[in-house]
Amino acid sequence: MITARALTRTFKGVPAVRAVDLDVYEGEICGFLGPNGAGKTTTLRMLTTLLRPTSGAATVAGHDLVDDPAGVRGSIGYVAQGGMFTPLSRIGDELRLQARLYGHSAREARRRTGEVLDRLDLGGFEQRTPASLSGGQARRADLALGLIHTPKVLFLDEPTNGLDPRARAELWTYIRGLKTTIFLSTHYLDEADALCDRVLIIDGGRIVASGSPADLKRDHAAKTLDEVFLTVTGRPMEETAA
Numbered sequence: 001m002i003t004a005r006a007l008t009r010t011f012k013g014v015p016a017v018r019a020v021d022l023d024v025y026e027g028e029i030c031g032f033l034g035p036n037g038a039g040k041t042t043t044l045r046m047l048t049t050l051l052r053p054t055s056g057a058a059t060v061a062g063h064d065l066v067d068d069p070a071g072v073r074g075s076i077g078y079v080a081q082g083g084m085f086t087p088l089s090r091i092g093d094e095l096r097l098q099a100r101l102y103g104h105s106a107r108e109a110r111r112r113t114g115e116v117l118d119r120l121d122l123g124g125f126e127q128r129t130p131a132s133l134s135g136g137q138a139r140r141a142d143l144a145l146g147l148i149h150t151p152k153v154l155f156l157d158e159p160t161n162g163l164d165p166r167a168r169a170e171l172w173t174y175i176r177g178l179k180t181t182i183f184l185s186t187h188y189l190d191e192a193d194a195l196c197d198r199v200l201i202i203d204g205g206r207i208v209a210s211g212s213p214a215d216l217k218r219d220h221a222a223k224t225l226d227e228v229f230l231t232v233t234g235r236p237m238e239e240t241a242a
């Protein structure tokens with residue numbers, strides 16, 4: 001569903017992402033981990049067509065990132081950090097608007113809005129504003145917005161950031177239940193372990209480890225992904241977190 005080969009981005013000659021190769025397969029949840037400044041957001045922004053690669057190539061859902069950015073955009077959902085809704089909008093209005101922007105009729109937009117809210121246990125929340133939701137509900141509403149056009153690949157940037165441990169674990173259940181290909185960045189190693197089929201660790205703009213959580217732990221003789229992270233980056237995740 002996603003392939004990248006030697007994907008590179010420099011800012012004024014300074015490399016942020018260096019020759020990254022990655023493959024994400026249909027239906028899997030792939031976690032993208034790394035310290036602050038490692039290149040996660042830059043990679044995510046390239047794969048979602050928000051930033052042009054300096055060199056290298058990638059396809060998302062079969063569409064070339066550079067030659068067919070519109071094809072990529074039509075096939076993906078992107079849930080950015082920090083809330084997706086306009087503060088004073090009603091949840092239902094914004095979802096319907098988003099569906100219309102993807103070309104659906106008013107009737108189909110209503111149907112999709114109801115369906116996606118039900119799927120995320122937000123039935124009855126159509127008239128609510130984002131400010132009236134709990135942190136976990138707000139993140140679920142963000143997921144709903146990312147899913148309204150039934151994307152083939154969903155990109156999630158730190159989906160559980162700022163949630164308490166219980167709300168995070170609850171959101172994992174919803175994310176698992178989406179049954180679509182998901183590429184998510186996180187700095188929670190327990191999250192990657194619990195949620196992801198496969199994990200990529202990026203450091204200094206390069207992929208320094210990849211594999212299923214179980215394989216990574218076995219290969220590095222580690223009990224936890226924290227230990228794997230320490231081995232491959234040379235420092236614990238907590239030290240690198242903002």
Ligand SMILES: Nc1ncnc2c1ncn2[C@@H]1O[C@H](COP(=O)(O)OP(=O)(O)OP(=O)(O)O)[C@@H](O)[C@H]1O
Binds near residue numbers: 015016034036040
């Ligand atoms: N627009 C930009 N101009 C110049 N440098 C940039 C720009 N965007 C990112 N960088 C640099 O590229 C490197 C990678 O940044 P990026 O935001 O991709 O890291 P990250 O892994 O997402 O970090 P964080 O976890 O802090 O969000 C950093 O050194 C950053 O300062």
